[in-house]
Amino acid sequence: KAGVTQTPRYLIKTRGQQVTLSCSPISGHRSVSWYQQTPGQGLQFLFEYFSETQRNKGNFPGRFSGRQFSNSRSEMNVSTLELGDSALYLCASSSRTSGGEQFFGPGTRLTVL
Protein backbone atom coordinates (compact mmCIF):
# COMPACT_ATOMS: atom_id res chain seq x y z
CA LYS A 1 0.00 0.00 0.00
CA ALA A 2 1.33 3.43 -0.89
CA GLY A 3 1.99 5.74 2.04
CA VAL A 4 0.82 9.27 2.64
CA THR A 5 2.08 11.61 -0.05
CA GLN A 6 2.46 15.35 0.18
CA THR A 7 3.13 17.85 -2.55
CA PRO A 8 5.12 19.86 -3.05
CA ARG A 9 7.99 18.76 -0.83
CA TYR A 10 9.62 22.18 -0.77
CA LEU A 11 8.20 25.62 -1.34
CA ILE A 12 9.54 29.16 -1.14
CA LYS A 13 7.14 32.07 -0.93
CA THR A 14 7.30 35.74 0.02
CA ARG A 15 5.39 37.56 2.70
CA GLY A 16 1.82 38.37 1.76
CA GLN A 17 1.46 35.56 -0.73
CA GLN A 18 -0.78 32.57 -0.25
CA VAL A 19 0.05 28.89 -0.55
CA THR A 20 -1.82 25.62 -1.02
CA LEU A 21 -0.41 22.31 0.14
CA SER A 22 -1.77 18.93 -0.87
CA CYS A 23 -2.02 15.60 0.93
CA SER A 24 -3.08 12.22 -0.42
CA PRO A 25 -3.90 9.78 2.37
CA ILE A 26 -3.39 6.06 2.38
CA SER A 27 -6.04 4.35 0.29
CA GLY A 28 -9.12 3.70 2.39
CA HIS A 29 -8.26 6.22 5.09
CA ARG A 30 -10.93 8.84 5.57
CA SER A 31 -9.36 10.94 8.30
CA VAL A 32 -6.68 13.47 7.43
CA SER A 33 -4.95 15.68 9.98
CA TRP A 34 -2.52 18.54 9.48
CA TYR A 35 0.31 19.63 11.75
CA GLN A 36 2.82 22.45 11.74
CA GLN A 37 6.32 21.86 13.04
CA THR A 38 8.72 24.68 13.91
CA PRO A 39 11.89 24.65 16.01
CA GLY A 40 10.34 26.96 18.58
CA GLN A 41 6.85 25.52 18.97
CA GLY A 42 7.41 21.89 18.04
CA LEU A 43 4.61 19.86 16.48
CA GLN A 44 1.26 21.62 16.64
CA PHE A 45 -2.10 20.33 15.49
CA LEU A 46 -3.80 22.46 12.83
CA PHE A 47 -7.01 20.64 11.92
CA GLU A 48 -8.56 17.29 11.10
CA TYR A 49 -10.96 16.35 8.35
CA PHE A 50 -13.13 13.28 8.23
CA SER A 51 -15.47 12.52 5.35
CA GLU A 52 -15.09 16.07 3.98
CA THR A 53 -16.00 17.69 7.31
CA GLN A 54 -13.68 19.51 9.65
CA ARG A 55 -13.89 17.62 12.92
CA ASN A 56 -11.17 19.20 15.05
CA LYS A 57 -9.36 22.49 14.87
CA GLY A 58 -6.23 23.70 16.57
CA ASN A 59 -5.41 27.16 17.82
CA PHE A 60 -4.33 28.84 14.61
CA PRO A 61 -5.56 32.07 13.00
CA GLY A 62 -8.15 32.06 10.27
CA ARG A 63 -5.42 32.49 7.65
CA PHE A 64 -4.98 28.74 7.94
CA SER A 65 -7.74 26.77 6.31
CA GLY A 66 -8.27 23.39 4.79
CA ARG A 67 -10.64 21.16 2.98
CA GLN A 68 -11.12 17.55 2.09
CA PHE A 69 -12.45 16.10 -1.13
CA SER A 70 -14.71 13.14 -1.70
CA ASN A 71 -11.70 10.93 -2.47
CA SER A 72 -10.26 11.89 0.97
CA ARG A 73 -7.45 13.95 -0.52
CA SER A 74 -6.93 17.12 1.47
CA GLU A 75 -5.52 20.55 0.91
CA MET A 76 -4.52 23.23 3.33
CA ASN A 77 -4.22 26.88 2.46
CA VAL A 78 -2.36 29.67 4.18
CA SER A 79 -3.19 33.19 3.09
CA THR A 80 -1.23 36.39 3.67
CA LEU A 81 1.93 34.53 4.55
CA GLU A 82 4.08 35.76 7.41
CA LEU A 83 7.72 34.98 8.15
CA GLY A 84 6.60 32.92 11.13
CA ASP A 85 4.70 30.56 8.86
CA SER A 86 7.98 29.05 7.75
CA ALA A 87 7.72 25.48 8.94
CA LEU A 88 7.43 21.82 8.07
CA TYR A 89 3.78 21.04 7.38
CA LEU A 90 2.87 17.45 8.02
CA CYS A 91 -0.19 15.53 6.99
CA ALA A 92 -1.34 12.31 8.62
CA SER A 93 -4.07 9.87 7.74
CA SER A 94 -5.84 7.29 9.79
CA SER A 95 -8.62 4.78 9.61
CA ARG A 96 -11.18 3.91 12.21
CA THR A 97 -10.08 0.33 11.82
CA SER A 98 -6.37 1.03 12.23
CA GLY A 99 -6.57 1.06 15.98
CA GLY A 100 -5.82 4.71 16.44
CA GLU A 101 -2.46 5.06 14.78
CA GLN A 102 -1.79 7.90 12.40
CA PHE A 103 0.43 7.56 9.37
CA PHE A 104 2.42 10.65 8.55
CA GLY A 105 3.67 11.88 5.22
CA PRO A 106 7.16 13.29 4.63
CA GLY A 107 5.95 16.87 4.97
CA THR A 108 6.16 20.05 2.94
CA ARG A 109 8.95 22.42 3.90
CA LEU A 110 7.64 25.98 3.49
CA THR A 111 10.02 28.91 3.59
CA VAL A 112 8.61 32.42 3.70
CA LEU A 113 11.01 35.20 2.72
Added chain:
Amino acid sequence: DAKTTQPTSMDCAEGRAANLPCNHSTISGNEYVYWYRQIHSQGPQYIIHGLKNNETNEMASLIITEDRKSSTLILPHATLRDTAVYYCIVGPGSSNTGKLIFGQGTTLQVKP
Protein backbone atom coordinates in the same frame (compact mmCIF):
# COMPACT_ATOMS: atom_id res chain seq x y z
CA ASP B 1 -1.00 21.70 26.35
CA ALA B 2 0.68 18.31 26.31
CA LYS B 3 -0.54 15.99 29.02
CA THR B 4 2.74 14.14 29.32
CA THR B 5 6.18 14.73 30.80
CA GLN B 6 9.29 13.16 29.33
CA PRO B 7 13.01 13.62 29.90
CA THR B 8 14.56 15.94 27.36
CA SER B 9 17.28 13.55 26.29
CA MET B 10 18.70 10.09 26.89
CA ASP B 11 21.64 8.06 25.69
CA CYS B 12 21.74 4.34 25.04
CA ALA B 13 24.51 2.00 23.94
CA GLU B 14 23.94 0.15 20.70
CA GLY B 15 22.59 -3.35 21.32
CA ARG B 16 21.30 -2.51 24.77
CA ALA B 17 17.68 -1.95 25.73
CA ALA B 18 16.46 1.63 25.65
CA ASN B 19 13.89 2.43 28.31
CA LEU B 20 12.05 5.70 27.74
CA PRO B 21 9.83 6.90 30.60
CA CYS B 22 6.72 9.04 30.38
CA ASN B 23 4.55 10.59 33.07
CA HIS B 24 0.86 11.13 32.37
CA SER B 25 -0.62 11.60 35.82
CA THR B 26 -3.79 13.33 34.56
CA ILE B 27 -4.77 10.61 32.12
CA SER B 28 -8.47 9.87 32.09
CA GLY B 29 -10.07 6.45 32.04
CA ASN B 30 -10.76 6.30 28.32
CA GLU B 31 -7.49 7.79 27.11
CA TYR B 32 -4.78 5.76 25.47
CA VAL B 33 -1.01 6.16 25.60
CA TYR B 34 0.58 6.48 22.16
CA TRP B 35 4.24 6.50 21.24
CA TYR B 36 5.60 8.01 18.05
CA ARG B 37 9.13 8.77 16.97
CA GLN B 38 10.56 11.23 14.51
CA ILE B 39 13.85 10.73 12.80
CA HIS B 40 15.43 13.99 11.75
CA SER B 41 13.36 15.88 9.16
CA GLN B 42 11.02 12.95 8.50
CA GLY B 43 7.37 12.61 9.41
CA PRO B 44 6.63 11.00 12.79
CA GLN B 45 6.31 7.24 12.83
CA TYR B 46 3.81 5.35 14.95
CA ILE B 47 5.39 2.86 17.33
CA ILE B 48 2.81 1.44 19.70
CA HIS B 49 -0.15 2.32 21.87
CA GLY B 50 -2.05 0.89 24.80
CA LEU B 51 -4.87 1.48 27.25
CA LYS B 52 -3.94 -0.37 30.43
CA ASN B 53 -2.38 -3.69 29.49
CA ASN B 54 1.22 -4.04 28.45
CA GLU B 55 1.64 -4.22 24.71
CA THR B 56 4.35 -5.58 22.43
CA ASN B 57 4.87 -5.43 18.70
CA GLU B 58 7.78 -5.92 16.35
CA MET B 59 9.24 -2.54 17.19
CA ALA B 60 8.85 -2.14 20.94
CA SER B 61 7.13 -2.95 24.19
CA LEU B 62 4.92 -0.62 26.18
CA ILE B 63 4.68 -1.04 29.93
CA ILE B 64 1.87 0.91 31.63
CA THR B 65 1.75 1.13 35.42
CA GLU B 66 -1.30 -0.22 37.18
CA ASP B 67 -2.51 3.27 38.13
CA ARG B 68 -1.88 4.36 34.49
CA LYS B 69 -0.04 7.48 35.61
CA SER B 70 3.16 6.54 33.86
CA SER B 71 4.52 4.27 31.18
CA THR B 72 7.80 3.08 29.70
CA LEU B 73 8.63 2.42 26.08
CA ILE B 74 11.22 -0.31 25.66
CA LEU B 75 13.31 -0.78 22.55
CA PRO B 76 14.82 -4.18 23.31
CA HIS B 77 18.00 -3.96 21.22
CA ALA B 78 18.64 -0.38 20.21
CA THR B 79 20.46 0.29 16.95
CA LEU B 80 21.93 3.48 15.55
CA ARG B 81 18.83 3.82 13.39
CA ASP B 82 16.74 4.19 16.53
CA THR B 83 18.30 7.60 17.18
CA ALA B 84 15.27 9.91 17.06
CA VAL B 85 12.91 12.08 19.07
CA TYR B 86 10.37 9.93 20.87
CA TYR B 87 6.96 11.35 21.71
CA CYS B 88 4.62 10.01 24.36
CA ILE B 89 1.07 11.19 23.72
CA VAL B 90 -2.16 10.72 25.60
CA GLY B 91 -5.27 10.75 23.50
CA PRO B 92 -8.64 9.24 22.69
CA GLY B 93 -9.06 5.81 21.24
CA SER B 94 -9.72 4.82 17.68
CA SER B 95 -13.07 6.60 17.58
CA ASN B 96 -11.46 10.02 17.46
CA THR B 97 -7.73 9.95 16.98
CA GLY B 98 -7.26 12.74 14.50
CA LYS B 99 -5.89 15.24 16.99
CA LEU B 100 -2.59 14.42 18.62
CA ILE B 101 -1.07 16.84 21.12
CA PHE B 102 2.69 16.51 20.91
CA GLY B 103 5.00 17.57 23.72
CA GLN B 104 8.70 18.18 23.35
CA GLY B 105 9.56 14.49 23.40
CA THR B 106 12.76 12.69 24.39
CA THR B 107 15.77 12.83 22.11
CA LEU B 108 17.28 9.37 22.20
CA GLN B 109 20.88 9.11 21.08
CA VAL B 110 22.06 5.57 20.42
CA LYS B 111 25.85 5.39 20.60
CA PRO B 112 28.17 2.75 19.15
